[in-house]
Amino acid sequence: MIGIIGGTGVYEITDQAHDVEKKVLKTPYGDSPEISLFKLHDRDIAFIPRHAEGHDYPPHMINYRANIWALKKIGVKQIIATNAVGSLQKSIQPGDFVIPHDFLDFTKLRSSTFYDKRTVHVDITNPYCDKIRKAMISAGDLVDQGVYVCTEGPRFETAAEIKMFQTLGGTLVGMTGIPEAVLAREVEMCYASVCLVSNYAASISPDKLTIDEVFEIMEKQKHELVKLINHTIEFMPSENDCSCQKALEGAEVDEIDEV
Ligand code: HPA
Numbered sequence: 244m245i246g247i248i249g250g251t252g253v254y255e256i257t258d259q260a261h262d263v264e265k266k267v268l269k270t271p272y273g274d275s276p277e278i279s280l281f282k283l284h285d286r287d288i289a290f291i292p293r294h295a296e297g298h299d300y301p302p303h304m305i306n307y308r309a310n311i312w313a314l315k316k317i318g319v320k321q322i323i324a325t326n327a328v329g330s331l332q333k334s335i336q337p338g339d340f341v342i343p344h345d346f347l348d349f350t351k352l353r354s355s356t357f358y359d360k361r362t363v364h365v366d367i368t369n370p371y372c373d374k375i376r377k378a379m380i381s382a383g384d385l386v387d388q389g390v391y392v393c394t395e396g397p398r399f400e401t402a403a404e405i406k407m408f409q410t411l412g413g414t415l416v417g418m419t420g421i422p423e424a425v426l427a428r429e430v431e432m433c434y435a436s437v438c439l440v441s442n443y444a445a446s447i448s449p450d451k452l453t454i455d456e457v458f459e460i461m462e463k464q465k466h467e468l469v470k471l472i473n474h475t476i477e478f479m480p481s482e483n484d485c486s487c488q489k490a491l492e493g494a495e496v497d498e499i500d501e502v
Pocket of ligand 1: 327328329330394399400416417418441442443444445452457
């Protein structure tokens with residue numbers, strides 16, 4: 244089964260699906276995400292809106308563990324995520340799509356592991372699934388790599404922070420990519436993200452940043468994004484043959500810690 248985690252502005256993926264079944268999954272992490280189940284291109288899909296439809300959790304309050312746990316529980320093996328991002332490079336413009344290959348984590352306050360009761364060090368050298376990334380790259384006209392910088396938010400960044408992220412090799416800045424990608428790897432699920440650039444990052448753009456600008460681009464590009472996801476699913480590899488799904492080999496983990 245393929246999971247889709249829809250970010251800001253992406254709640255419409257189910258519009259073209261028939262026979263959508265909704266399931267609420269009770270999790271040990273305090274929230275019970277609602278998942279939409281349907282078929283696309285003959286694959287079983289489980290869709291979850293990251294910010295929880297109707298709740299609108301801000302990035303630092305999203306229950307990332309509940310979302311990933313629920314997808315794992317329902318049988319998802321591969322995740323396609325979408326994220327709205329600011330661009331750190333002039334050449335990558337609002338409206339562009341980027342498939343990150345690595346990240347820098349500047350989050351501070353999030354529950355970022357399933358393993359609080361024992362020591363599990365998961366390898367995250369290559370945090371995004373190469374096979375899903377390849378499917379995404381075949382699916383449309385997009386930037387095929389980038390380093391995603393994740394901030395805690397919900398505020399936007401200072402000019403000095405953006406300069407630092409550029410110096411460190413960042414390509415994009417967002418608030419929702421981490422710990423999601425890490426949690427997926429911790430439970431041996433394949434995960435990759437298609438990022439939609441909604442704005443130039445602070446100080447690159449001469450204008451004051453507003454969330455309206457983010458929503459405006461998401462609205463404008465949402466059909467393109469849904470098209471990209473559709474094509475990605477067509478090119479998606481079979482479920483079982485990927486190193487992401489063996490991430491815990493040797494770690495002696497039978498099940499995740501439930502709080
Ligand atoms: N910064 C952080 N997160 C974002 C941005 C940004 O400029 N745009 C969309 N999400």
